Amino acid sequence: MIDRSVLGLLVMLALAACGDGPGPVRELEPGGGFKAEVQSSVTATLVLPDRVAPAAALIQAELALENKAGDVEIVSVPRACDVFDWVMHDQAGKLVMTKDPVECIDQPVSKALAPGSVLRERISIYLLPDVLRSGSRYVIDYRFWGQPARAEFTARR
Numbered sequence: 001m002i003d004r005s006v007l008g009l010l011v012m013l014a015l016a017a018c019g020d021g022p023g024p025v026r027e028l029e030p031g032g033g034f035k036a037e038v039q040s041s042v043t044a045t046l047v048l049p050d051r052v053a054p055a056a057a058l059i060q061a062e063l064a065l066e067n068k069a070g071d072v073e074i075v076s077v078p079r080a081c082d083v084f085d086w087v088m089h090d091q092a093g094k095l096v097m098t099k100d101p102v103e104c105i106d107q108p109v110s111k112a113l114a115p116g117s118v119l120r121e122r123i124s125i126y127l128l129p130d131v132l133r134s135g136s137r138y139v140i141d142y143r144f145w146g147q148p149a150r151a152e153f154t155a156r157r
Contacts, residue, residue, distance in 0.1 A: 031085040031098065032082035033146055034143055036075070036076060036143065037076065042073050043066045044064065044148060044149035046062075046144075047061060048061040050153055050154065052156075056127060057126065057129075061122075061123050063084075063122075063142065067117050072114060075110065077109060077146045082143075082146070085099055086125060087140070087141050089138065091138075097131050099125075133155055136154070136155050138153055138155065139152050
């Protein structure tokens with residue numbers, strides 16, 4: 001016969017091993033895309049809806065990267081998974097959410113942009129449940145190939 005306290009401890013250990021217990025708390029911090037060198041002649045733009053439902057699971061947006069130079073420009077990021085990187089702040093500037101970190105080979109990658117070219121991408125920004133508060137305004141700072149873009153939206157139906 002197993003003592004109840006021992007049985008309770010065994011159940012807690014089993015749940016923790018299965019991932020049902022509380023996991024480690026992840027620090028919110030910008031990813032590697034924010035560490036990339038900004039090119040003055042390359043401009044990134046982010047277009048998102050002006051309003052996003054507070055219960056939204058994702059935000060669909062459009063990114064553009066334009067080379068305004070008269071020569072080829074090279075953009076680089078520390079790792080391939082840093083090509084798309086973002087953080088979300090509330091109106092007061094408090095960090096609300098970041099792109100989830102992913103395992104990735106620690107090797108820089110680069111992309112050449114022809115003079116006057118524009119690289120366009122449709123993206124999805126995945127949100128944690130209940131992260132948005134109705135009526136609140138948010139800012140997304142995005143890095144596309146390390147180049148900064150910013151857009152704002154309001155959480156509202």
